[in-house]
Amino acid sequence: MIDETKIMQYADGTLPVEEHEEVKKAIESDPKLKELYNNFQKTGDLLFKLGNEIKSQTLPKNLQEKANIIKTWKKPEAKEFGSFNFFGLFKIQYAGVAAACCLMFVAGFYADTFISGKNTKSGNEVIALNQSIDVPKDLKFRGMPKQDEDLSTRVTNLYRYFNQDQFIQDINSTIDDLEINEEFETSLEDNDGKRVKFLLVENFNANGNNCKKVAFNEPLRLSENDQGTDVTLDICKIKNNYEISSINLSK
């Protein structure tokens, strides 16, 4: 039975994959359910914006002081930074990417152009792809706004390290066979030549497209000041191939 919680889950991208088809058909055939689905999408976005806007405000002094106290309680849990230490690798070619990504982070950006760093034989370059993806309006580039972080450097170094074409090529044929929480490798290697491991975190739906959230299996140290950034990738199947729809950085 399709009740409103199923519609809400579908709109939020949290409905189990095996139920997608049934819910999708119900929405397509019933205008009331379609309206409900649209409303859930709208309220989901409104709440997300509300939360982000509140969090983007500076804390009052007394709360900031308390935040500083609890920060000293515990450093992030044991992290093997050696493999993922990319600070100090900034290259001017990536400045454009960094600036663009910072704008995305601050604005809670909905992208229909995907900007990326790309490694070519002649060197590194910045590319902007106008992809004909059916769902970009609902796919988000999310990150927690922080005023004290060297975000541009972190984003820059992530792109220096992460070759999205190679990643997509590697996972396209295998990712559908993975179970949630299953770890997997691609041909991507870190600076020490060690294979980078990923984790399939969840399956979700974005506007009827099958999507997956994939996480780097350990925090990345993306800048000198970075104490560890959790990086996840949202990838969606579009025209039988997976594409990266968003990259999420959080501390």
Add this chain to the structure above:
Amino acid sequence: MKEKLDENFVKSLVVIALGIVKGKSDPYELVNGAMEYLISNKEKYMDHPNIKAIAVLKMKGLFIDEIRKNQKLSSMTDNEGNDLQVIDEKQNDISERIGLKDETKKVLSAIKTMGEKCREILMLAADDLSYKDIAKNIETPIGTVMSRLAKCRKELKGLVA
């Protein structure tokens, strides 16, 4: 999953506090009270697997205390038998103080007109918590969380339409 304790944790509490307070109460004061509580009980909570739920519970307790205090004050009279006027310095709308944009201000104002359960669950959702984490924070079964959230979101849509 353990919370990372930093300013984003505190900012999360501000979002959630906005769902707890009503009227002229100050969400920052609730957060401050909860943070003081956590800091003074550091040994007990620093490794707690769900420290946010502890903070949420504390904020609710503080809010109830505040209501009781205000009720007590409003029932008091001065020497001549006149009702005591409680001077409230927090008259300003909190969304003005926070400096929200018009659209989000409208959403927050709408949420503030809703019942306690809806305010609470919508602001937990605004904190971008999963249904499961919302359920943990308010100690409610996940099925109840989902049906309540769906109902409250429908109500919210009606209010902001």
